[in-house]
Amino acid sequence: MTAAGGLSVELRQPGPIPLDVAFDCAPGELLALVGPSGSGKSTILRAIAGTYRAAGGRIAVGPEVWFDAAAGIALPPQRRRAGMVFQSYALFPHMSALGNVMTATGHLPRAEREGRARELLARVHLAGLEARLPSALSGGQQQRVAVARALARAPQVLLLDEPFSAVDKATRQRLYREVAELRRSLEMPVVLVTHDLDEAVLLADRLTVVSRGRSLQTGTPETVTSRPDSVEIARLVDLRNVFEGRVGAHSEQGTAIDWSGKLLEAGPLPGLAPGTPVSWVIPDGFVVLHRRDRPSRGERENPVEGHVETLVPIGQMAWVSFRPSHDGTLPLQFSVPLHVARRNGLAPDAAATVSLLTDGIHVIGPRTKPAS
Amino acid sequence: MDWTALWLSFRLAGLTVLALLPIGLLLGRWLAFGEMRGRSVIEALILLPLVLPPTVLGYYLLVAFGAASPLGQAWQSVAGQPLAFSFEGLLLASILFNLPFAVQPTQRGFETVGADLRDAAACSGLSAWQSFLRVELPLAWPGVLTASVLCFAHTLGEFGIVLMVGGAIPGETKTIAIAIYDRVQAFDDAAAGRMAAVLLVLSLATIALTLALSRHLGRRRA
Numbered sequence A: 001m002t003a004a005g006g007l008s009v010e011l012r013q014p015g016p017i018p019l020d021v022a023f024d025c026a027p028g029e030l031l032a033l034v035g036p037s038g039s040g041k042s043t044i045l046r047a048i049a050g051t052y053r054a055a056g057g058r059i060a061v062g063p064e065v066w067f068d069a070a071a072g073i074a075l076p077p078q079r080r081r082a083g084m085v086f087q088s089y090a091l092f093p094h095m096s097a098l099g100n101v102m103t104a105t106g107h108l109p110r111a112e113r114e115g116r117a118r119e120l121l122a123r124v125h126l127a128g129l130e131a132r133l134p135s136a137l138s139g140g141q142q143q144r145v146a147v148a149r150a151l152a153r154a155p156q157v158l159l160l161d162e163p164f165s166a167v168d169k170a171t172r173q174r175l176y177r178e179v180a181e182l183r184r185s186l187e188m189p190v191v192l193v194t195h196d197l198d199e200a201v202l203l204a205d206r207l208t209v210v211s212r213g214r215s216l217q218t219g220t221p222e223t224v225t226s227r228p229d230s231v232e233i234a235r236l237v238d239l240r241n242v243f244e245g246r247v248g249a250h251s252e253q254g255t256a257i258d259w260s261g262k263l264l265e266a267g268p269l270p271g272l273a274p275g276t277p278v279s280w281v282i283p284d285g286f287v288v289l290h291r292r293d294r295p296s297r298g299e300r301e302n303p304v305e306g307h308v309e310t311l312v313p314i315g316q317m318a319w320v321s322f323r324p325s326h327d328g329t330l331p332l333q334f335s336v337p338l339h340v341a342r343r344n345g346l347a348p349d350a351a352a353t354v355s356l357l358t359d360g361i362h363v364i365g366p367r368t369k370p371a372s
Numbered sequence B: 001m002d003w004t005a006l007w008l009s010f011r012l013a014g015l016t017v018l019a020l021l022p023i024g025l026l027l028g029r030w031l032a033f034g035e036m037r038g039r040s041v042i043e044a045l046i047l048l049p050l051v052l053p054p055t056v057l058g059y060y061l062l063v064a065f066g067a068a069s070p071l072g073q074a075w076q077s078v079a080g081q082p083l084a085f086s087f088e089g090l091l092l093a094s095i096l097f098n099l100p101f102a103v104q105p106t107q108r109g110f111e112t113v114g115a116d117l118r119d120a121a122a123c124s125g126l127s128a129w130q131s132f133l134r135v136e137l138p139l140a141w142p143g144v145l146t147a148s149v150l151c152f153a154h155t156l157g158e159f160g161i162v163l164m165v166g167g168a169i170p171g172e173t174k175t176i177a178i179a180i181y182d183r184v185q186a187f188d189d190a191a192a193g194r195m196a197a198v199l200l201v202l203s204l205a206t207i208a209l210t211l212a213l214s215r216h217l218g219r220r221r222a
Helices: A041-049 A097-103 A110-123 A139-152 A169-183 A197-203 A221-226 A231-236 A338-343 B003-033 B039-051 B054-065 B070-079 B087-097 B099-111 B115-123 B128-157 B160-166 B176-185 B189-221
Strands: A007-013 A019-025 A030-034 A056-061 A064-068 A082-085 A157-161 A190-194 A206-211 A214-219 A242-250 A255-259 A262-266 A277-281 A287-289 A303-314 A317-324 A332-337 A351-356 A362-364
Touching (some): A030 A041, A097 A110, A139 A157, A287 A332, A317 A338, A332 A351, B039 B099, B070 B087, B087 B160, B128 B176
Parallel strands (some): A019 A214
Antiparallel strands (some): A007 A019, A056 A064, A242 A255, A287 A351
16 A cells, blocks of 8 residues: 555634544554534545535645645645545445446556456455446445445545444444454555444544544543543543542542542542542443452442442343442442342342442543533 | 428427537536525526416517517627528527426436535546546436437427427428428318327337336446
């Protein structure tokens, strides 16, 4: 594949689709833009491809500037070399799979085009189906033709717009593996747009959370899903345990968080003065159920007593809503394997104790307005 | 059988289709894809010949083509003959009254080419012209074909406007539809019947051919 420079994107406009985004994507990196439907993710992708023109901002790939509103630069899509896989694939329905891929090989000498298209179709496991029309291909096969067509341009950037949304679950799992495999051989930046956080976590090196046209946070999946920069991001990445508290005393081990009178030990928070109101989150993997026959094993584990409010078995897991005794305003949510729930007698109204692991407590603050 | 009139009708219909093909493509594509104000006004103007009584449209065209109008005078000075009651005038009228038949189906044809497909063509590196020839036109083709057939058939059958603008000059403006009327007026039922039958067969054949072609194109795409 073509050696490529990194992609840097900055887009700003007040309307009609408000945009305020900035992110980078290194060569060979897969960056996922994640956010709810209608948050402007696809518009960002179209702006990179050149089929949408934002009022302000700058888009560059390596030293090449594709768009710079201030300098009056806006290259047409034909001059951008961006490979795009559309949400509904947008295959040309009157052309065979081969014809679709060959359409994007206009930069090659005529004699090489068919060979290159066949090579790409073989690479996405479609050898032998070159003559088929898109209507004679399955959803997964259509997606592969779309990927081959996007790669046929020898793109400097690969853009994937919800590429897995139109196929069934089994096909999607297979396509995940194929994309993960394929991207190891790609040297260009890859930007994936998806509303599915699990998909993004599975495939991406980094995530950018997008909401209402704004890029809120960029980081590794682990960072974004466990250490969100704001309460809004916490909700967007489906962190259910978001609480309010105040900064307590600082010590050598860390900083205490006062959660409605209960002191929790968190990591060190040197920048926050005692008494500062903060929001804090804990991913459900850091909420640990105590065994009935064995109480808390240490003081650093922030034991919290309370009772089970609801227990919903989903597959082999039990989703537990736990009401702490010291503050009944908001329940803690966590999941445990169903057999663990049974062994520990977890049931609605049963008393239980959980630990909030210090490593998992992430403080968002200081809070300037009440978290909604 | 008035072969001169039949040939004149074919010539008029053929030239009308040839002239309207680029106009229909241009206007139809523009109305399908363009984002502009006043689109409904333009669409209404194009549809107007469809609802106006032929004699009303014919009257206005006759006035516009007449020696007193700027258009009539300009034509007279360039061509050396009046526009009204000439084949050229008839052709111009035919182009105007067939406009809705040329634009509407073509517009519908282009509307089947989604924005995603056009974006995909641009992202594949196709220029606007290549995208038109290789993606838009092949997909909008059934609409274009329907438009051409409708214009051809409608021109063969048009009576009121032709009579108003062209009169019935043999070899110049007397079409087959006028010739049939002429024969009926002269109580020559046999000739009128023969000509009517020829038109009927031709019309049926045209419709059958169009349906077959569009079905063939539809199958290729499905």
